[in-house]
Amino acid sequence: MTTVENRSELRELAGRRALVTGGTRGIGAGVVRRLLDAGAQVLTTARSASSPAPEGAAFVAADVQTSAGAEAVAAAVQEELGGVDVLVHNAGGAQGYKSGLAIPDEVWQHTLDLNFLAAVRLNALLAPGMRDRGAGAIVHVSTAALFPPSPPFLHYQAAKVALEAYSHGLAAELAPFGVRVNVVAPGRTATPGGEATREHWASLNLTGGIEAVATPPLGREGRPEDIADAVAFLVSDRASWITGQCLGVDGGEFPRG
Numbered sequence: 001m002t003t004v005e006n007r008s009e010l011r012e013l014a015g016r017r018a019l020v021t022g023g024t025r026g027i028g029a030g031v032v033r034r035l036l037d038a039g040a041q042v043l044t045t046a047r048s049a050s051s052p053a054p055e056g057a058a059f060v061a062a063d064v065q066t067s068a069g070a071e072a073v074a075a076a077v078q079e080e081l082g083g084v085d086v087l088v089h090n091a092g093g094a095q096g097y098k099s100g101l102a103i104p105d106e107v108w109q110h111t112l113d114l115n116f117l118a119a120v121r122l123n124a125l126l127a128p129g130m131r132d133r134g135a136g137a138i139v140h141v142s143t144a145a146l147f148p149p150s151p152p153f154l155h156y157q158a159a160k161v162a163l164e165a166y167s168h169g170l171a172a173e174l175a176p177f178g179v180r181v182n183v184v185a186p187g188r189t190a191t192p193g194g195e196a197t198r199e200h201w202a203s204l205n206l207t208g209g210i211e212a213v214a215t216p217p218l219g220r221e222g223r224p225e226d227i228a229d230a231v232a233f234l235v236s237d238r239a240s241w242i243t244g245q246c247l248g249v250d251g252g253e254f255p256r257g
């Protein structure tokens with residue numbers, strides 16, 4: 001039987017070069033640790049190293065919500081790894097507002113840039129290398145909380161829906177070249193960003209929409225490792241016949257039809 005202890009010995013990603021955005025804390029740090037355990041070489045990025053990246057990972061400071069930041073990350077990838085076989089766009093998030101109509105224009109732009117366009121830009125820079133080599137795996141981190149529509153988070157939900165639609169289209173374009181593109185959609189997960197968002201949301205004293213305090217059906221909130229396991233599976237050869245899919249990892253809270 002495969003156990004948590006011996007699973008890391010599989011080293012199924014040995015020889016793979018991976019980029020993970022937002023890997024200094026939360027879900028991204030869990031993904032970095034999981035990919036390192038599986039033998040991958042990992043480069044991660046965040047705006048600062050105030051929380052250090054997991055030991056063993058290379059780090060470049062960059063703001064991936066700008067084109068210049070995406071270019072800096074792609075340059076670091078070429079310099080440190082010589083290209084990527086695995087790309088995980090995880091950096092994301094947003095603050096809630098009392099009303100969808102109250103979300104300022106610059107917040108819409110920021111939220112789209114971070115959650116959606118960063119993936120578009122990084123893929124434009126790095127996926128051609130995968131396509132030319134005839135192999136690669138891309139995972140975009142979305143959210144399970146897309147339904148019901150939540151006015152305080154319209155900008156966030158719209159950005160993640162765009163990310164998912166884009167992922168499915170990119171999967172179709174890259175499948176003939178052996179490059180797979182999938183989405184992982186976490187439910188509420190114990191991370192610094194997740195906790196801060198939920199605290200702020202609770203302080204808005206809103207009613208209706210997604211209930212901010214209920215416990216997921218499986219009886220606990222998620223851990224970064226829960227999401228990291230799904231990402232590690234999807235970028236591994238065990239998922240070699242899976243592309244264009246969205247895998248919800250949410251303790252059963254947001255079943256999709």
Ligand SMILES: NC(=O)c1ccc[n+]([C@@H]2O[C@H](COP(=O)([O-])OP(=O)(O)OC[C@H]3O[C@@H](n4cnc5c(N)ncnc54)[C@H](OP(=O)(O)O)[C@@H]3O)[C@@H](O)[C@H]2O)c1
Pocket residue numbers: 021022023024025026027028045046047048049050062063064065090091092093094114141142143144145185186187188189190191192193194195
């Ligand atoms: N936690 C949850 O409950 C939950 C639920 C559903 C979906 N998700 C999704 O899961 C992903 C990770 O969430 P999390 O809760 O782990 O977040 P988190 O705890 O806030 O960590 C975010 C990571 O991304 C980095 N980051 C943020 N903005 C960045 C930028 N502009 N450029 C580069 N790096 C940036 C942060 O470092 P710096 O701040 O130093 O840049 C940090 O390393 C997000 O896409 C989020 O939407 C989370």
